[in-house]
Amino acid sequence: MPSAESTPRTLYDKVFQAHIVDEKLDGTILLYIDRHLVHEVTSPQAFEGLENAGRQVRRPDCTLATTDHNVPTTSRKALKDIASFIKEDDSRTQCVTLEENVKKFGITYFGLSDKRQGIVHVIGPEQGFTLPGTTVVCGDSHTSTHGAFGALAFGIGTSEVEHVLATQCLITKRSKNMRVQVDGELAPGVSSKDVILHVIGQIGTAGGTGAVIEFCGSVIRSLSMEARMSICNMSIEGGARAGMVAPDEITFEYLKGRPLAPKYGSEEWNKAVAYWKSLASDPGAKYDIDVFIDGKDIIPTVTWGTSPEDVVPITGVVPDPETFATEGKKAAGRRMIEYMGLVPGTPMEDIEVDKVFIGSCTNSRIEDLRAAAQVVKGKKIAANIKRALIVPGSGLVKDQAEAEGLDKIFTDAGFEWREAGCSMCLGMNPDILSPKERCASTSNRNFEGRQGAQGRTHLMSPVMAAAAAIVGKLADVRKLTEYKSSPHVEAAVVPETATTNAGGAKAHADESIEEDDTQKDKLTDQPLDSSPQVNTSVPHNSSAAGLPKFLSLKGIAAPMEKENIDTDAIIPKQFLKTIKRTGLGSALFYEMRYNPDGSENPNFVLNREPYRQAKIIVCTGANFGCGSSREHAPWALNDFGVKSVIAPSFADIFFNNSFKNGMLPIPIKDQAALERVHAEAVAGREIEIDLPNQLIKDSQGNTLCEFEVEEFRKHCLVNGLDDIGLTMQMEDKIAEYEARMSQQTPWLDGRAYLKRKGQGGKLVAKAVPVPKTNRGEEKKEPLEW
């Protein structure tokens, strides 16, 4: 534990400081990671890298794995094993690969027949794996969810997953402190999802770039842990690396009795609580950015466009892009209106929906289901609703809901009651939208094609999605239900069962109806041309061990003018099912690059000469690479031949991921300078990036502008350094840190089913196979694989 210092510190400062293993003069920090969650999409290449380099997982006792993104949400009654259960080849390969890897590396794993399986961001807190004051990472952008506990939790790319597996550390820098204070009270019918949608509407999707947001104020304090998780979950949609809430009595109450939390009432518990209480920001602590919001200004909120910042109160109308501030925003607005099939001026409540999805790591916890069931109870979904899905976040949430009879309320109303997984949040499994279908969704991203190619997503709270299902249109839940207080505030006192229950799944809604629809969706959502475009001119690393050196890059630069180019647009979800880093060039910008019939879109820049040979992208719109943590985005760019992106600003995870692949993202804030570079790109002339001198030059060698790059990153790029190798040289410091923390915060060393004794008393979580019939009985320690 850090000693008290005189300068007032924020919650973030304290947690960050307590995890520093080493700090360089330039501010590069080796940060210790307490908790690592692993899922099937972003881990295969990391394990492969580990294996190729002959490395082990350093802390299996601090690592927890599950399958969530690819898994079907249909009944598991006939489940024998994952290999026979998942029909789709690529999805199956990813899940089977994870199972092989957890066996090989001895990692605790909740498989499909374990009740504790579910979305990573639901199961971590549920098991007490996520604890206050910890650092938590996962190869997934919504790791920010865990910040609700006062943990510093953030998403990382696959190279960093490999780095954490091998070293339990990450190389990073300090973030800015941002405070979002929501005071007052929430009106009836307004929930935490409305709070965060409202906040993102205010700050924009790049508002939190480079910062960690601390959510505070009386509204936040009054919220349950589940509601706080929904808020922190979407910090990433506000551009922040992480969101945090100071731990308090509500946090401690939630943690009592969780399998991996210190035992309630024990000396260790008391010590932990005392530490957790010390984490709150000191009075007078300084924030770089401050946002104040009055709770009474928030009303049920929905999105209208294809970025999470495009929010409007449900009582509002579809905005008119012609009223937007800049030409760029007008153009983006027009495209969104067209994509979403909307007419400016239409009242939001007049918009008909086709499908309803209640689920995702934002809103699939027991309170979300309780709140939605309260709206649905005794009613039927509207005739125009083709499908309404309830997808619990974990097997335990599902069990709990069934014990409370919520499943019955939903199925009586016409909803499908599904098994746990990410499902229609991003549709890596068969739950997807058909083209042009409109969905009322409790998930967190409304990007183009997110829930299915050409699908249209409106984000909202669980009660609002439930209301939409009943009315058949986007609807104001306040007109349907009498509320005494906000849904989540009341729920704060309802305890949730944290222990595992044995027993099979209950009966499911009739799944036969969905099959045709699913088949249809599937066909339209598949890439039409998936043959990889191999660009041999670009050396590519097959693991993070050793990168090509980056000194100077000369080539054609493709101009792009869009803001918020998200990673779903750089590479859509159907291409994330690979277990390799290569062969993704043909998938780059898939939706923009190809027409629905598979032919090339001649208007897209990379389909025009000379840009087919582009090695650089010059984007004049801010926030390039926002959204998911998928390292597939830089892999696809790299595979196409693009080694550098120049833009006014970047989303943090994409920025990091690029460097890990020997690529150079260059932020240029000076608009005039960026314009000079952009003009060369538009003219189709080559430009040159001179990294040692930090200059961008035209084809004649004249300097167009200078650029900034962090010293350590430059050093690694110029020398082609493998940063895992670098970190491993710090073994003494890491071991010393671990020994100290075992004394100070002993509850963080593997416990319960994560704790296995190896040789010399060293913690080695050896996974033990269990019978397939075992559905999570604690005493059998069902590390099921």
Ligand SMILES: CC(C)[C@H](C(=O)O)[C@@H](O)C(=O)O
């Ligand atoms: C697959 C994963 C990399 C991705 C993320 O990081 O967010 C996914 O969870 C998503 O929501 O798009």
Ligand code: SF4
């Ligand atoms: S955002 Fe969606 S896809 Fe990503 S982890 Fe959450 S539920 Fe899964």
